[in-house]
Amino acid sequence: MNMEILLLLFPVIAAFVIPAGSAVKKTFGRLPALLAFLAGFVYAAWLLPGVMEAPRVVITANWRPPFGINFLISPLSLGAVMMIYAAGFLSVLFDLQNTEKKKGQYYLLYSLVITASIGMVLTADLFNLFVFLEIAGIASFALVAAGSGNTGTASGAGLKYLIQAQIAGLLMLGGIALVYSASGVLNMGSLSSFAAFNPAFAFLAGVLILLPVLLETKLFPFNTWVGGAYSSASPSFAGTLSSVTAFAGAVVMGRLVLGMMGGASAFAPAAGKIRLLLLVLGVITVLYGEIAAFREANLKKMLGYSSIGQMGMVIIGFIIADAGAVTGALLLLASHSAAKLLLFFVTGFLVSKTGTPDRHALKGAGRAYPFVGALFIVGALTIMGIPLFSGFWGKLDVLKGAAAAGGPALAGFFAILAGTVFEGVYFLRAGHTLFLEGERKFEGKPNFTLVLTGIILAAAVITAGLFPQLIRPWLESAAKDLLSSDYGNIILQAGGAL
Amino acid sequence: METVLFGISAFSLVLVGIYGVLTRRNIIKILLALNILETGINLLIVSLGNTPGGKAPILTGSTAPVTPDTALFFADPLPQALVLTSIVIGLGTTALALTLTLRYFRSRKSLELGAEMTREEAAE
Numbered sequence: 001m002n003m004e005i006l007l008l009l010f011p012v013i014a015a016f017v018i019p020a021g022s023a024v025k026k027t028f029g030r031l032p033a034l035l036a037f038l039a040g041f042v043y044a045a046w047l048l049p050g051v052m053e054a055p056r057v058v059i060t061a062n063w064r065p066p067f068g069i070n071f072l073i074s075p076l077s078l079g080a081v082m083m084i085y086a087a088g089f090l091s092v093l094f095d096l097q098n099t100e101k102k103k104g105q106y107y108l109l110y111s112l113v114i115t116a117s118i119g120m121v122l123t124a125d126l127f128n129l130f131v132f133l134e135i136a137g138i139a140s141f142a143l144v145a146a147g148s149g150n151t152g153t154a155s156g157a158g159l160k161y162l163i164q165a166q167i168a169g170l171l172m173l174g175g176i177a178l179v180y181s182a183s184g185v186l187n188m189g190s191l192s193s194f195a196a197f198n199p200a201f202a203f204l205a206g207v208l209i210l211l212p213v214l215l216e217t218k219l220f221p222f223n224t225w226v227g228g229a230y231s232s233a234s235p236s237f238a239g240t241l242s243s244v245t246a247f248a249g250a251v252v253m254g255r256l257v258l259g260m261m262g263g264a265s266a267f268a269p270a271a272g273k274i275r276l277l278l279l280v281l282g283v284i285t286v287l288y289g290e291i292a293a294f295r296e297a298n299l300k301k302m303l304g305y306s307s308i309g310q311m312g313m314v315i316i317g318f319i320i321a322d323a324g325a326v327t328g329a330l331l332l333l334a335s336h337s338a339a340k341l342l343l344f345f346v347t348g349f350l351v352s353k354t355g356t357p358d359r360h361a362l363k364g365a366g367r368a369y370p371f372v373g374a375l376f377i378v379g380a381l382t383i384m385g386i387p388l389f390s391g392f393w394g395k396l397d398v399l400k401g402a403a404a405a406g407g408p409a410l411a412g413f414f415a416i417l418a419g420t421v422f423e424g425v426y427f428l429r430a431g432h433t434l435f436l437e438g439e440r441k442f443e444g445k446p447n448f449t450l451v452l453t454g455i456i457l458a459a460a461v462i463t464a465g466l467f468p469q470l471i472r473p474w475l476e477s478a479a480k481d482l483l484s485s486d487y488g489n490i491i492l493q494a495g496g497a498l
Numbered sequence: 499m500e501t502v503l504f505g506i507s508a509f510s511l512v513l514v515g516i517y518g519v520l521t522r523r524n525i526i527k528i529l530l531a532l533n534i535l536e537t538g539i540n541l542l543i544v545s546l547g548n549t550p551g552g553k554a555p556i557l558t559g560s561t562a563p564v565t566p567d568t569a570l571f572f573a574d575p576l577p578q579a580l581v582l583t584s585i586v587i588g589l590g591t592t593a594l595a596l597t598l599t600l601r602y603f604r605s606r607k608s609l610e611l612g613a614e615m616t617r618e619e620a621a622e
Contacts, residue, residue, distance in 0.1 A: 127580055134587045138594055145598050152605030155598045159525060159611065162595050166532050167519060173584055174512065174539045180577065181546035 002058045004073050007044060007081055008118055010036040011088075011111040018111070022104025029107030034092045036111065040118075041085035044078055051078050052477055057124075057494030065491050066190035071122040072491055076330075076478040080121040080251045083334060087243045087341055088114040090453045091236040094345050097449040102234075106146065112139040113240065117248035121255075124491050126176050126186045126209065129252065130169065133212050136245065137165045144241075147232040157228030164225050168212040175208025183266060189491030192259055194266035203270035206261055207277070213256060216249025218308045219278075219315060220285040227292075230304030231357060235348020238300060242307040242344070243337035250311060250333050254318045254326070254482050262321070263485040279319045279408055285312030286415040290422035299347050300357045302426060303340065306383060309419050310336045316412035317398035318482075320405045326479040328397020331471070335390035335461055339382035342457040346376045349450050353442055359430060363438025366431070372446050373434050375454040380427035382461045385420060390464035395420065504545030511538025523610050525599045529592060536588045540581045547577025 014036035021028035050056075055074035059065070071077075088110070095102055116136035123129050145158025180186055182201065183194050197205070215222040230238045261267035261274060289308030296302040310332070317329025347357070349372060354361040366373025378389070385395035395416065402413035464471055481487075511534055518531025552573035603609055 127583075131583065131587070134591070138587075138590060141594060141598070145601065150605070152602055155602035155605065156611065159595065159598050159602060162591065162598065163519065163528055163532065166591055166595075167516070167535065170515075170532075170535050170539050174542055177539070177543040177546050177577070177580075180543075180580075 002060065004047065004056060004058050005060070005071065007040060007047075007073070007078075007122065008071075008115060010040040010043070011115040011118075015108050015111040015115070018104050018108045026103055029104035030092055030096060030102070033107040033111055034089065034096075037085050037089035037092065037114065041082055041089060044082045044085060047073070048075075048078055048082070048474075051075060052474070055481070055490055057491055058122075059494065065124075065494060066185045066187040069123065069125045069128045070187065070189070070491055070494070072124045072189070073122065074478075074481045074490070075474060076251065076255075076481040077121045079474055079478055080247065081118050083247055083337060084114060084117050084121070084244050087240065087247070087337060090341060090456065091240050094348075094449050094453045095234075095236050097447040106143070109139040109143050110237070110240070112136075113143070114244065117244050120248045121251045124188045126179065126188060126191075129188075130172055130176060130212075133172070133216070134169055136216075136248075137162070137169065137212075140241065140245065141165070143237050144229045144233045147234050147237065149232060153228070154232040157225070157232040161225040161229050164222065165212065165215055168215045168222065171208050172210075172212045175205045175211075178205045179209070179266075187491065188255070188260040189488040191267070192261075192263065192265040192488035193492070196264075196268050197266050197270075199269035199273075202267045203273055206267045206270055206274050210253070210256060210274070210278075213249055213253045214281070216245055217253055217311045217315065218246060218249075218285070218289075219281050219312065220288050220308075223285070223289070223308050226304045226308060227296075227301045230307075231298055231300045235300075235344050235351070238304070238348075239341040239344030242304065242340040246307060246311055247333060247337045250314050250318075253315065254329075257318065258321060258326075258482045259487040262483070262487070265488075275319050275321070276408060278315060279412060282312045282315040282319060283411045283415040285309070286316070286412075286419040288312075290419040294422045294426045296426075297359050298357045299359050299362070299430065300344075300351070302359070302430070303343050303347060306423065306426070307336070307340055309423065310340075310383065313395070313398060313416050313419065316409070316416065317394075317401065320398070320401045320409050320412070321483060322401050322405060323476075323479055323483060324397050325401025325405070326482055327472075327475045328394045328399075328401060330394075330475050330478055330482075331464075331468075332385075332391060332394030332398060334471075335382050335394055335464065338457050338461050339379040339391065342375060342454060342461075343379040343383070345450055345453055345457075346372055346379065349446060353444070359433055361440075363433055364435075364440045365442060366434030368440075368442035369446055371451065372454070373431075375458055376434060377431055378458045378461065380431060382465070384423045384427055388462070388465050390461045390468070392465060393468045500550060501545055501548050504541060504548065508538045508542035508545055511535070511541060514538070523612070525595075525602065525609050525611055528611070529595050529599070532595075533588065533592060536584070540584055540588075543577045543581050543584070547574040549573045 014032040017032045018029045058071040116132045119132035141158045141162040145155045147154045293302045293305035314329045314333045317325045351357050382389040382391040385391040402409045515531045515535025555572040555575040
């Protein structure tokens with residue numbers, strides 16, 4: 001039996017139940033979504049101890065690798081699944097008491113985004129990866145376009161996202177076709193130990209396959225959709241875009257670049273060039289994102305651009321490909337997800353009070369809502385990478401790795417330092433506006449669900465910051481999993497092909 | 499020969515599609531260009547899996563060696579299955595994109611991406 005495939009199925013079941021229930025009661029959708037994400041999280045947590053010892057491979061329809069579609073359940077992918085479920089659960093929880101009531105359709109599409117993100121991190125098949133990217137994409141375009149505010153602006157933002165994602169997706173499909181024609185396999189494990197392609201061919205196919213992943217992780221120059229999408233989407237979905245989608249994208253990126261293209265793979269002749277290209281893009285992305293965030297007065301857009309910068313740092317950490325740097329990049333990725341979700345929740349609440357995402361309208365909001373303001377500061381300090389918060393250890397490890405690697409990685413080192421300075425300036429500026437400026441009157445109390453999700457997320461980043469040894473074992477085995485030259489063997493052995 | 503012809507057509511369609519997306523501002527034209535691009539990619543997949551003279555891929559139980567005369571000399575079925583999936587995804591995305599375009603047009607009274615807000619809209 002392949003019970004592990006349930007990891008993917010909980011949200012799919014919810015997505016099927018929601019339309020029926022919504023016909024009876026409009027707000028029904030949130031219940032199945034909430035239950036499905038909780039069940040998925042618990043199931044993943046239950047599997048984790050066993051998977052930490054030995055990864056498992058799910059074989060569908062008895063097609064043994066390298067044929068058929070396989071899911072690799074390893075410390076990295078299972079940890080990612082837990083993060084995705086947790087972020088989805090908290091988003092729905094936050095929405096329970098939100099001012100704008102969401103309908104069944106929202107939860108249906110939201111469940112699909114979660115399913116597709118989980119599929120992406122689990123799958124070991126290139127074409128399957130393409131399909132999951134498209135499912136996540138289609139659901140996300142609709143959710144961006146259905147966001148709050150002006151219909152024209154939201155639809156325009158959704159269309160912009162759709163057009164860019166479609167071009168990237170189709171070019172990836174072209175890359176997959178090239179790989180298949182040259183090798184006859186689509187299994188990522190097989191490709192990681194396949195006879196080498198011609199260098200130019202490997203470079204072309206490799207870059208084409210990476211394009212939609214670059215878009216998901218918002219790497220320069222595939223991030224022009226970010227501003228519009230983040231300011232149009234509802235706060236919880238904007239948080240999801242920056243925590244779930246970007247998280248899944250970065251894990252897939254690591255898997256493709258370090259797993260499928262790492263070591264003695266079919267892509268080996270071009271692996272160095274692809275990594276250098278990604279490093280250059282990562283450096284530009286960090287500077288671009290942080291400077292754009294620095295110039296932005298719209299708080300939601302500012303958080304979106306700051307996400308771009310952070311993802312650049314994560315990719316730089318992956319590219320250095322040394323155990324310490326990859327561990328740091330994974331921690332940075334996880335703390336970014338938690339902190340950004342928290343920041344989007346808080347911003348969503350404040351925006352619902354003032355009616356505009358403009359930073360200047362929020363003068364004094366921190367004094368009116370001290371607890372909410374404090375949550376914002378916790379999120380901001382985590383992103384900045386201040387000691388005592390989890391982001392610090394991640395950034396430190398990536399910086400150490402970059403300094404030790406030398407050469408082109410030094411550009412990454414300085415970009416991260418410069419990016420951190422910008423982060424400090426724009427987050428402290430926002431904190432200053434919240435607490436020290438203006439005397440505006442605010443009415444009403446913070447929602448209970450905001451307080452609850454805020455406490456959970458803040459506790460997570462502070463605990464991980466104070467006691468990093470609590471999550472070290474997972475981080476280290478996930479990093480080992482990413483860097484291991486055994487990636488292909490694990491999958492192929494499961495099929496008895498070796 | 500036909501494989502080369504397919505390849506050239508596929509490549510031209512991809513280039514036409516990318517050119518269209520990059521140079522047009524009208525949303526409908528961009529979507530048309532995207533569909534041309536998609537057709538090009540689909541043709542590329544089919545042409546890469548093309549086996550000139552291949553038969554329909556149906557298992558017959560024959561154990562004869564694979565030569566152009568035997569039943570086992572068949573076309574690779576996998577690229578065709580992939581193309582089917584890709585066509586369905588393309589259909590779904592195009593439908594969604596047209597819906598969004600309709601919403602955009604109703605609100606902006608324009609099909610240009612990045613059009614200014616209309617006066618009624620700004621007043622809302």
